[in-house]
Amino acid sequence: MADVISAPFHAGTTPVERRNYLTEPKGLWSWLTTVDHKRIGIMYLISVMAFFLVGGIFALLIRLSLFDPSHVILGHKMLDAETYNKVFTMHGVIMVFLFIIPSIPAALGNFVLPMMLGAKDVAFPRLNLASFYIYWAGAALAMVAIVTGGVDTGWTFYTPYSTSTDTSVAWMAMGIFIAGFSSIFTGLNFIATIHKLRAPGMGWFDMPLFCWGMYATALMQVLATPVLAITLLLMTIERLFRIGIFDASLGGDPVLFQHFFWFYSHPAVYIMIVPGMAIVSEIIPVFSRKTIFGYRMIAFSSIGIALIGFLVWGHHMFVAGQSQTAVVVFSFLTFLVAIPSAIKVWNWLATMYHGSITLETPMLYAISFILLFTIGGLTGVFLGALSIDVHLTDTYFVVAHFHYVMMGGTVMGFLGGLHYWWPKITGRMYHERLGQIAAALVFIGFNATFFPQFIMGGQGMPRRYYNYLPQFQPMHAFSTVGSWIIGAGLFLTLGYLLASLRKPYDAPDNPWGGKTMEWQTQSPPLTENFEVQPVATHGPYDYFPVGTH
């Protein structure tokens, strides 16, 4: 059997002004008190984009300061050492906890997951709204930490540095502690929604792969985040009351902190990347107009990652002072967890092969994801290999590696998803050509920024260094110029996305020819998503001629 492209591309019902979730009910108060998953998703979207901007400005400052070892740019001294340390800490904390973790699940996922399942809303709409306000409560405390002097521990908060520095660590830790609950609530909500609210006829293996990815992510959010919360709480107690838990001078164990921290933060890496993979698994078949290859393998690999991902935290601590046996076991498990990720890449390639491919902006981001994530994954093999990790750990190689995974992976997935669902979310089409140009800029700028960092790291440039040896200057300068190119691409994106909102509704219901349920309703959708309860009559990636299935 073959898949035939049924509808001509970009076609749909001619959009007209229809009642939809954006316009009714009206008024700011109706937004702030809404329990509609779509509106909460949009409020989350605006919030995470704002923090992406703040975190991004910190990133540009870091790069600017490293442009030259003298830290002088155009006659201006950029940052002093203490400010530099605070800036990279705030960059990390904001990007990880306030942008990337909520970006795909809480913003985009909130919007599309119920629609993909054919549901009216998530299982617990009020819990969903609570999650949003808790997120902001956490973010507010983090802001307090920033204005009361900032934090200079790095996003990892290693003790005893974090319990002895006189910066605003307690405020920041409490901010993250609270924000963690919003993540747990989102996870709980998604698990319940996926179990209970699938449309009639939609079995587990008829769900879009995005839902599988969200399910795996939610499991990790619910199981891992409490450990982070406890860890930060213990650290704060130690800091405030001098009770010895992690601080050796009080009788604690500093390595214990690292075990606790990474027990959360390794799964957190997957909390960040699995949603990106989930989006790519949607975009690739749609823009290849071909059914996904290896559906079950992709679904199971998400779950596999979620489970094995809990057993590899020690790979962040190969030189930190754990037993040699533990080191060897963690290295072994780390190589195992690489396999499910590799499987997904092969499946995406097999889906594109013999497809009917178009290169709109979402597809460009999905392909960027595949290429950059491949580099991130392959360099992860270097870091899993013990004798090489001893040389590379705590250098720029690690910085480059996790940016290839977190930005090259998750952020590319997020941007791909944002463009893919933009017509559904806003009812408007963005400027396609500008979208492609911006995607190209981000791709080029990203590689210019981070590829040289692999080489610097291999040559022994440690991370979190304010001053550096003059031999690294050319590569640091190159990297800084790359960051400007990323910045240009992202500001361009912000510009044309905002510009599209000024237009009247012009998006068709199904601009890309997708087969998942969110495309069966109007753009933008009704408050109750569907006029009648949809029923699953075909798989999420079945590109058959209409009516033959």
Place this chain on the structure above:
Amino acid sequence: MEWLRSLILPAQGSPYAAQVDTFYMFLVWLSVFFFLLIAGVAVYSVIRFRHKPGDVTPHWTHNNKLEFAWTVIPLAILMVIFVWGVKGYMEAAVPPGDAQEIRVTAKKWVWQFEYPDGTRAINELHVQVNKPVKFVMSSEDVIHDFFVVDMRVKHDILPDRYTEIWFNPTVVGKHHFECAEYCGRGHSDMGGTLYVDDDASYQKWLETGGVDASIPLDKLGSMLYESKGCSSCHTIDGSPSQGPSWKGVFGHPVQLSDGRTVIADENYIRESILVSGAKIVKGYDNIMPVFQGVLRQREVDGLVAYIKTLGNK
């Protein structure tokens, strides 16, 4: 391929570094292969299978054999890499029995090295070529990390335990070490130079204790008064302690416990420092440690000169 290695990796200071690099380059080429394979298929698909009106795409849902192959082959390659990595790691973990031992103490933001003979040095490390050397490390405050780039070794330094690394330096000359675990404001300045010396210059360095020969003797003596612990038993202001004060000793008569009286000249002072039990000062116990073999010639000279300056006060 040496040109590529020397482009992307630092100089090699030990046979172990060369082994790590061989492994590293293997992974580089392996990664290049897989990247080209993946990017190749993606780019080929984009070009060859670009959308045309009327396209029909095959309905391939899965292929068990293919999926088995692309699971098992990467797994096998990864297992080879795992074993190779463990082999290297184990070698770096166990120092040879005859390794020289150097104590490393890290604190914000200086390195202190202590040699078996008591020689101490700050931010400057001398080792003898072709002699394996082991570092026993601890921290006085937060976590630091001793990273010797050209030896491809590093390990965190903790406040509550000793950690170890070792290497066998085979390349004479200057190398660099640095702190690789974030430790605050001075983190990026917490580096220093590792000198791998040939046998002769290493001996010479040990004799001078790494102390600058241009420091005047009496100045050196006053430094050693603190650093060698003399100050815990001797004062310099005349007040008594566990031992007699050094004030007004030199050039004056000293009553000994056996009833004799001697004039405290250079030879008496020198003897009192090296083997203090030979002549015991009246009213004191024979508790002073023997410094013979601990202090270097120039250090003894320095202490004598220092005590001399206190003589007339």
